[in-house]
Amino acid sequence: AQKVVLIPGCSSGIGLRIAVMLARDHMERYHVIATMRDVKRKNKLLEAAGDVYGKTLSLLTLDVCSDESVKHCMTRIKDQHIDILINNAGIGLVGPIESISLDDMKKVFETNFFGVIRMIKEVMPDMKKRRAGHIIVISSAMGLQGVVFNDVYAASKFATEGFCESLAVQLLKFNVIVSMIEPGPVHTEFEMKMITDVSQTEFPGADPDTVHYFKNVYLPSSVDIFEALGQTPDDIAKCTKKVMEAACPGFHNLTNPLYTPIVAMKFADETGDLSVHTFYHMLFNMTGIMRVTLNIIKCLTCGCLRRRTTISPH
Ligand code: NAD
Known part of the structure; x- marks a missing residue:
């Protein structure tokens, strides 16, 4: 039926x-x-x-x-x-x-x-x-x-x-x-519209540093990640x-298999520092990508990345 x-x-x-x-x-x-x-x-x-x-x-x-x-x-x-x-x-x-x-x-x-x-x-x-x-x-x-x-x-x-x-x-x-x-x-469509909308918004109540980090650091890196x-x-x-x-x-x-390492980081370090610091470096440090790569290699060495599987669309 x-x-x-x-x-x-x-x-x-x-x-x-x-x-x-x-x-x-x-x-x-x-x-x-x-x-x-x-x-x-x-x-x-x-x-x-x-x-x-x-x-x-x-x-x-x-x-x-x-x-x-x-x-x-x-x-x-x-x-x-x-x-x-x-x-x-x-x-x-x-x-x-x-x-x-x-x-x-x-x-x-x-x-x-x-x-x-x-x-x-x-x-x-x-x-x-x-x-x-x-x-x-x-x-x-x-x-x-x-x-x-x-x-x-x-x-x-x-x-x-x-x-x-x-x-x-x-x-x-x-x-x-x-x-x-x-x-x-x-x-x-929703994602592109949201990115265009927020880049034109003023964000009243937020201090200039925060608005700068949002518009000039987060948004461009978010567009890169989407691409x-x-x-x-x-x-x-x-x-x-x-x-x-x-x-x-x-x-x-x-x-998305590319997200497996991100989730695996949580299980690799129960203090949560690995996730928080990795995201911090990804966003704010030029060398962030190097650190992320190192963290991923560390996780691969300890085996925690291999435990999770993803559903592939194919
Ligand atoms: P979308 O905006 O194209 O689709 C969302 C749909 O939900 C729209 O058709 C909208 O009209 C409808 N909707 C909103 N409020 C509703 C309500 N009160 N009652 C009934 N329908 C309502 O965006 P999408 O990306 O297709 O999102 C679908 C789901 O996927 C969402 O739950 C979203 O959180 C999730 N999701 C999206 C992404 C992404 O990057 N687009 C990533 C992860 C998860």
Whole structure:
């Protein structure tokens, strides 16, 4: 039987590519319920989906920040039966915290953290009853490793990881699997728009040194990292499909092998200094890259890098 997959946030980026890839599965194993806050933004999805719209792909309205919207969406789904939930909706936030209001920080948590919980609470009871289901969250490598000037975004993804890691234990008893997809940088319109927007912002409340470090040190290095390491939304879709179809899906799934050493540093040094100092040198020291290389070589020597694996999109 076809598996019913519910995906919030399908008007763009990763969610759109996952929805299309699953709906176009050549064995037609999935019925994808692609959702978005505003179905007026459906054109890009429908264009990419082509002739599968109305067959293996349907479209519904859903805002992960609204109880009413989520409940209403569920009433439109046959028997409210979901086999696989892919929590994809998310928003970013970057910049010096001095110039970000608490209200804006709360919005990030409303979407990235409470949005995920709202969706899980909606589908979980039925999955538990049926002793079957897969809950997938598009988290981030920043859910495992904090990144400078991404304080609130990383915190929202850490919170989600902690929530899901706790829940995964209980749900295993009900044969419901929880998996986190942890991409590094991914090229989406959203990322370029954010970089352009923030480079034009004034950042009231932040001192000139901090604004300088953000605009002239962090932003250029972040653009370099995106260019060097960035994956495509399609890469993330392939990794997600692979996790869905694995015989025993893992809990953590980094999508980018180049991020494995970064996460491994945490496990290599339990004081946390290795991570903090490596990131400090990467950002502020010209010789940073040398030190990073040395740290990685040290980790390779002690073997901690070999313990982790990544999901390759291929
Ligand atoms: P994106 O902005 O293209 O996609 C996010 C989608 O979520 C959009 O379609 C947006 O409309 C939707 N959304 C936002 N708030 C919503 C709400 N309240 N209800 C329903 N939908 C809502 O960006 P993306 O990169 O495709 O992001 C998808 C996920 O991947 C996010 O959770 C993001 O945190 C994560 N991620 C992105 C990157 C990256 O570099 N782009 C890296 C790691 C993880």
